[in-house]
Amino acid sequence: MKTDLRRTLLAGVSVFAVGLVPAAAGTGPATAAPAASHRVNPAPDNYDARHDPATAGTRATLLAAKPSAAVSGMRAALGQQGIVDIDSLTGTPRQVARLDGFLTGPSRKPAERIARDYLKAHADLFGVDPATLKLGRDYRDIEGTHHLSFLQQVGDVPVFGNGIRADVAKDGSLIQVTGSPVRQVPADLGAAKLTGGQALDTARKDVQETGSTARDSAKLVAMPTAGGLRLGYQTLTMQTGYLHVVDAATGRILYRQSLVDHEAGPDALVWDNYPGAPAGGKQRRVSLGRWLSPAATTLRGNSTHVFSDLNDNDAADPGEEVGPSSPGRFVYPLKQFTGPMCSAQFQCTWDPAVAYSWQDNRAMAATQLLYFNSVFHDHLLAAPIGFTRAAGNFEARDGDQVEANDLDGANTDNGFPDANHVDNANMATPPDGTPPTMQMYLQPAANTTPDEDPWVPSDTGNEASSVYHEYTHGLSNRLVVDASGVSTLNGPQSGAMGEAWSDWYAYDYLQKEGLEKDTRAPGELVVFEYSTGGANTIRTAPLDCAVGAPAAVCPGTATAGSGGYTYGDFGKISRRGAEVHADGEIWAQTLWDLRTKLGYRLSESLVTRAMELSPADPSYLDMRNAILIADRVVAGGRHQKDIWKVFAKRGMGFFAATVDGSDTAPIEDFSTPPAPGSARGSIAGTVTDQGSGQPAAGVAVTFGGHSSGFAGSYAAVTDAKGHYEIKNIFLGTYPKVAASGAGYERQVKTVTVTAKPSTVDWTVRRDWAASQGGAQLVDFNGDDYSDFGCGPNQAIDMSQGTGWSTDAAGPRFITVQLPGAIDVSSIEVNPTGNCGDDPSASTGDYRVETSPDGTAWTVAASGHFGPADRDRANAVPLTAGTTGVRFVRYTMLGTQVADEGGSCPGDYSGCSYVDTVEVGVYGASA
Template sequence: MTTDLRRTLLAATAVLAIGFVPAVTVAGSATAAPHPTPAPGKTPVPADYDARHDPATAGLLDATATLLAAKPPAAVSSMRAALGLQGIVDMDALTGTPRQVAKLDGFLTGPSRKPAVRIARDYLTAHADLFGVDPATLKLGRDYVDIEGTHHLSFRQQVGDVPVFGNGIRADVARNGALIQVTGSPVRQVPAGLAGAKLTGSQALDTARRDARETRSTPSDTAHLVAFPTSGGLRLGYQTLTMQSGYLHVVDAASGRILYRQSLTDHDTGPDALVWDNYPGAPAGGKQRRVSLGSWISPSATTLTGNSSHVFSDVNDNDVADAGEEVGPSSPGHFTYPFKEFTGPLCSAQFRCTWDPAVAYSWQANRAMDGAQLLYFTSVFHDHLLAAPIGFTRAAGNFETRDGDQVEVNDLDGADTDNGFPDGAHVDNANMATPPDGTPPTMQMYLQPAANTTPDEDPYVPSDTGNEASSVYHEYTHGLSNRLVVDAAGVSTLNGPQSGAMGEAWSDWYAYDYLQKEGLEKDTAKPGELVVFEYTTAGANTIRTEPLDCTVGAPATVCPGTATAGTGGYTYGDFGKISRRGAEVHADGEIWAQTLWDLRTALGYRLSESLVTRAMELSPADPSYLDMRNAILIADRVVAGGKHQGSIWKVFAKRGMGFFAATVDGSDTEPIEDFALPPAAGSPKSSIAGVVTDRDTGLPAAGVAVTFGGHSSGFAGSYAAVTDAAGNYQIKNVFLGTYPKVAASGNGYERQVRTVTVTKQPGTVDWAVRRDWAASQGGAQLVDFSGDDYTAYGCGPGQAIDMSPGSGWSTDAVLTEGTAIEPRFITVQLPAAIDLTSVEINPTGNCGDDASASTGDYRVETSPDGTAWTVAASGHFGPADRDRATAVPLSAGTTGVRLVRYTMLGTQVADEGGSCPSDLSGCSYVDTVEVGVYGAGG
């Protein structure tokens, strides 16, 4: 569960342009950019951010990736040929080294009696040209052996004594000594040294705290030097951990710039004790019963400190147990606190209430009971995840008090932040912040609903989220996934829209897998029975859009879906369509959760628990859905000798993740679904070729990528080519069939998609594509802008020229009169002087703002040299111009144009029938999605 934050993560375009990211003021560094001022009642939270995926270099990386696919180095071609049809050689465009080398129909090497480390190093030595590293220079950071006997080796690269951040090599070796796969994207040719640091570790921590909006330090805060890979090479930085709100940063040690930001928090939602096993009033497990806590807590315990979690009531939300916040025994050796029931509109025999949102401090009546219940839930689930076949052990990074790594459970978090009530930031939610192994995670459980609200305003059963087993197990599973899907340094890589969605999906799946297995939740062959968080919503299916067990084609009466995604169970093509806001991790996670429930139905819970967990351990960094599909197939070969490959493929193919399904990477919010099983060996192949030309000039378009969207998931032989100087391309060895999404795009040319049928006779497919001269990926540069810079939220000025309708530019709107505002502009330098034929603008509100923030009055100016400027167009955008590119009428300044300046002069508040001041977004912000410039080179 998660709060509705203004600045949601636009992960497909999470940006870092070195010149735009806020920095603390230190000697030799730039002045800090101001933090964005939230609209009334809204608190912005910095989005996750990684300089390695900066849109400023996206065009270069896209071109490099396509070139690697179309014209791979000899070492890559050789490896792909050796691995065969189901081999994977997935290259990282930033490093030019493999992100993953594996094969789904076998292992990389045969059985061996050599030590696992030796097996891995020998393989790297044999393929040094491919991996680009000297195995002798790699430092073994971890050799974790899972419960199936698989060695998970992590090798770290170093520059002297400074470890390389994120990149490195992970190798997985089966019990019999066979090398399963190699992942990691190592840095090729690590230098002997780096420039010295200008900041201290303390200054880096201050920078990180300021960037994360944190106001104080905690005992767990740390800083150490790392070498951070960028498109310009390795940079010395400080990796910091700040745990007031849970962030991991990398701060440039010379400039103080933020190179990396990752929230560690996933929002959501002896002695004896009286507990329930599900939620108060549930048909199964809904009555208090007496249990012994002796397996988890000392007989003489005076607080709820168990062997894997510490529970206290953090009613003032300062993350420490102050006087009166620990939960002590009801009497020596007993934590038996009977449930005290409340009444209200949503309270019933099945959904019993634990507090009264209209009465201050009423939550105190069940405070101690809530704490004992949470100690029970977290301890039970710890033991469940520890046991086979899941095997989340100490070696795997689980949570143990003896390791100083227990879950710090903050119950009733913020319950007394508003005179006996929780404030608006401490209701209707739950979260789990999971730092790397060795630092205790924090689980926070809030009250619901908000004080003095009606069910129509806040339709949640009055309770503590810690009273519901599924909510607690969901949050706890975030700890499992964030400790298993990691880079070579053990840092979670669930950062992208697809990996983040899987994080939410795993949390739902593991929770209900356990509850159904224990007979606490009903699941028959009938779809639509498993309503996620049913206690929270009094049985209404409102936190998720569909029940967990919705199958493809299930009736709308029980699996209603959404207007944008349709009814029945979801498929891969629904990604980004389930929520009206576009890609959203909880909504899109339903696709993965339902798919895994299908897998559980097909294979049984025990084997599924094993395969899904092993796949996390085998996953490459920041996985896509297809990466995890592949990891599950590999896990089946590890666990069961590949006996279930056919069944697994059928499950994923039915959900649109078949052999030809496609995604660029884990940040792709528009993946292509496919329902095909792997083609049989020896199936016929053919080829296509053609010419790509510029639509405006008729001249050849060089550097344009032609790709088969249905066959680019990382398998050997992905179908792609890049046009040469004459615009020619050719793609060979294509399986016969009809491909619905073959595309030509790149180098500043807009994507054109068509259906192509490949027959035995080689085919000709020509393209005429249109160039957007203002596109950053085509060489245009943002040289100036005004207004607040929200790059850290994925909606900075650079988003106006990134050719992505899924992101846009948002900045502050300072009102001058009516809905007129102080001018907010961007200046774009085109890669060449052109004669304009069209300027097209999508003025729509974005970055979480409502439609009133769409640009109203506007001005477009052009210049040949940056000195003389001509007004080329001006006017007003209205509601009819939203959600599309609108061509503006050009009246002058259309020849020899080298720079274009676009200025937002007003919002659409008046068009919405509103005025300022008010809660309309347009009273605080003004937005534009995209600016496109078209014409012919002058």
């Protein structure tokens, strides 16, 4: 649901900031995240040292090397719909599977023996001795499938995240193996220099936590990095809901994951069944006996503990528990309030103009929240979903019932909620065994101006869809996990699917129960209509919008068009670009199509089983494949054609393309797979450096969505002559074939592969200032916000989605050392505000200087960027200092506050911060 503007915008930045180094180059090893006093209520980006830019060249190296006999042999053995996805960091398989069958046939052996025998038979591929693996978990889902997790260890210390998961069907067939194990695990990593308490303090400081909870913990793990395994502490800090891995020697943050799933800003509140709803909108008597004991004195059930967290300290203080209205009864009639947005269908539950008016319905709302949580727990537990204790559900006997905080922060401003405690709901889900936290907020006074969304004053915990949406975040974060049980829903695409699953499971249940109507007509399932009094502003389109539906019922957005969304709309639905709630609508509508095609029972089973079968940090195409595999597990593959048709119609066909789960511009395709035995072709060509006209070596040419190993290698790296060749490609049109790497900007083409070998040549432009191409940041000034994904290194990371932000207390510069002496033809700057700042923080006045030695400097360009220069790279006018350049210094001299018609001090980001997205240097070697 909604968050404050700074948090919302910063969360938007995180979509693009996957795998960024938290410490700036030249600053030495980090010890703890620096205090960032200028970021109010920050939501630091998820970060994973395994995805550092330092590892970017690893993939090209891997592709350039001749595939090992083990990899080649496995790909050949699995056939045209085989998946051998090699992790670029470990060189071991991220996933081995087949879309048209299983890895092995039926067997009567124990599931663990089946998995270990397969790993032993292919030890050269997986790079591990199965005898060294510890079985961490083996749970059997309701379809009879065993899900086994094997942990790698260094002594008694488990390897974080990179173990092995194996899935064995009921008949003993090995379905798939996932996980990216680490080769050559050392015997010892030495002793920790930090204590667990110091690691917890570091983690808390990193996310600006000011206190601790009884659920905080720290344990030693071995963290894979580009430089090898590092001893670290895995910490849980539950005040703000984060999981970290902190280097046990240096205190550097190696991994950061927010466990909280928030809904977005003013247009993302979640509602459905509510007081006054046409179906299920009247209070009725029910028994709580299935969840509470007859003598219960508080709302503490077998799956949920509910209390009113009025001061938002995550603890049930005196007066915040809710007791019975009379012995053995929790009967609290709803008191209705009046106001501009209140009506018989949209009933209000408090008055935002009267302090403490929420007290009148406090007990009712808490009782309602326990009922919703308990009902949905039972629904997810039952077949065909089967979210059981073994699968990681939430129950008091396992010590991890949901801690549901109702009216969260309602009394943080003298009887009212402050700005951080309205229009929101969230769910923080730590790994199995630690209780999750659900927080439900108040809706404030109604907005009635044309440019603001209207809101019905109520409590988000009063309504089924709001609660069910948040509860489903717990389901997805407990099922899409690594071998250690840590959620891997970290990227733009997986995060969007997390929001989509939450919408889909909520409405799947409500429609099945007759609380929501869905006929063959499109556009009936308006998502969360109660909060805006039917204004339909929480999602951009109803859940049941078919592809091509009329705009009158499925309006869509100006950037994505009307009708049902397709894969090509990813990153285009929200005006802010990639955004998990908006992009999640694509996946939610696709799954609703699947439900319509296959029925709700089979769809519930396939969608849930696919989560359990998912590789880490999945893309939409990864999850499409997981659903296809789930159909083979659940139904013997009888629905493969129907599933392919559903996904192909939504643009996720065989030739759809995405780099990985972090790709915010995937390419859609509407084709079903080629028939078995279809003809294949090849392409070859030369890649040329645009600046010099010479061959470009080390450039990777890849087929997006296919180069991971699906149906073959589909990738190559240019040799010293700039030549490459890719063979064994199914005939067809591939919309996202790319050439990039070694500092060269990505060039993308649509390539049609025919039976006759094709020549596809490329001309690529090298950015000599790019860190991926060997440039180094050697100096900078100003506050370093690398831990927020917007440090000075982000100005040279070749990404237009991330940028550099610092304080605006004076001129702020970066100095970049180029990998060689360059005759510069162009310097381009994208001066746009980023890191959650408004456009006024965009760079205004600037200066660019060049130097052959880092000592003698020449002003090469200076001037002013204005609003028309935002959101694009701008070539600056070069007047001098363009030959033999080895160093470039870029200085931000001012902001665009005046361009916005403002002045400082004032309520403009540019009064405090100054930003630039990217600086690029182009030319030829001198």
